[in-house]
Amino acid sequence: MKLMRVGDPGREIPAVLAEDGRIHSLSGLTPDIDGAFLEAGGAERARTALARGELPEVDPTGLRIGAPLARPGKVVCIGLNYRDHAAETGAAIPTRPVVFMKDPSVVVGPYDTVLIPRTSVKTDWEVELAVVIGREARYLDSPSDAAAVIAGYAISNDVSEREFQLERSGQWDLGKSCETFNPLGPWLVTADEIDDVQALDLNLAVNGEARQAGSTKDMVFDVAYLVWYLSQYMVLRPGDVINTGTPAGVALGLPGTPFLRDGDTVELSINGLGAQHQTFRDA
Incomplete structure (x- = not known):
């Protein structure tokens, strides 16, 4: 799974890149992609939601791609x-x-x-x-x-x-x-x-x-x-x-x-x- 964050600096939203190249928002699952998300099995939850068609698509036009991880601890x-x-x-x-x-x-x-x-x-x-x-x-x-x-x-x-x-x-x-x-x-x-x-x-x-x-x-x-x-x-x-x-x-x-x-x-x-x-x- 390819996890990512998109949007202006400081205002990124969590997302996932599907195999067909479309970007889907994870905002309904998590506030961000960070340590808490990873520790709680967030990637698997995202995988399941994507497979079920539960994640809304994000329009990529003019969309900035941010760092895929928010606030690294170190x-x-x-x-x-x-x-x-x-x-x-x-x-x-x-x-x-x-x-x-x-x-x-x-x-x-x-x-x-x-x-x-x-x-x-x-x-x-x-x-x-x-x-x-x-x-x-x-x-x-x-x-x-x-x-x-x-x-x-x-x-x-x-x-x-x-x-x-x-x-x-x-x-x-x-x-x-x-x-x-x-x-x-x-x-x-x-x-x-x-x-x-x-x-x-x-x-x-x-x-x-x-x-x-x-x-x-x-x-x-x-x-x-x-x-x-x-x-x-x-x-x-x-x-x-x-x-x-x-x-x-x-x-x-x-x-x-x-x-x-x-x-x-x-x-x-x-x-x-x-x-x-x-x-x-x-x-």
């Missing part, structure tokens, strides 16, 4: 989780996941404008698989327990300002939490629709020129391991998001490749999860 990010990305940045392959946090308020819609910070000289792109938690995960016994707590998956653009991240602080947060720095969506695809989460292709282009082309099979730490690992250090709650890392092809790892500037466009996709498109503008 956005946990994994750095250097693809071998080729670690190599291109000159970093060693991690022996443990590299974990950092991102301000959840930076999450925006998949086609929204992304703002380049006023003093930025190194705003960069990162196509990533996002994992959305649907049930509380606390001290999971093993990675095999992870599937039971995952609600689904989405595309994430972990936009990063590299000078802020690497040159202005001993931690990465300054370069990761600038406003609008995490387009998410267009859909939250429920886990049952993804046959093998470790066999997904990730692609990104800047101004029409291919930059990133990778596969989740090349992760250093796979999705199940990451969810298990994080649950040993923090409680993962319904509505939390995990950005699982990016493959090679970021500007930081491509000498001579320009960082993003006003008017640049970025297109990214993951098979089964849809596509995004953003225009970058000076803040």
Whole structure:
């Protein structure tokens, strides 16, 4: 099932994308798509209501698509989780996941404008698989327990300002939490629709020129391991998001490749999860 939220920023309504491409409102079932909805089995209720023809259709004309998840509790990010990305940045392959946090308020819609910070000289792109938690995960016994707590998956653009991240602080947060720095969506695809989460292709282009082309099979730490690992250090709650890392092809790892500037466009996709498109503008 493809869950989504549509409408103006701050006024989105919950919806579902049917197999025939039509959008149906979930407003009669839930105020929003959030942690409470996921924890209470909202996706299954939506699936049943759609099959019964109980959901009104939404006119898509001129309709903005927002982030598919309202108010993530936290956005946990994994750095250097693809071998080729670690190599291109000159970093060693991690022996443990590299974990950092991102301000959840930076999450925006998949086609929204992304703002380049006023003093930025190194705003960069990162196509990533996002994992959305649907049930509380606390001290999971093993990675095999992870599937039971995952609600689904989405595309994430972990936009990063590299000078802020690497040159202005001993931690990465300054370069990761600038406003609008995490387009998410267009859909939250429920886990049952993804046959093998470790066999997904990730692609990104800047101004029409291919930059990133990778596969989740090349992760250093796979999705199940990451969810298990994080649950040993923090409680993962319904509505939390995990950005699982990016493959090679970021500007930081491509000498001579320009960082993003006003008017640049970025297109990214993951098979089964849809596509995004953003225009970058000076803040």
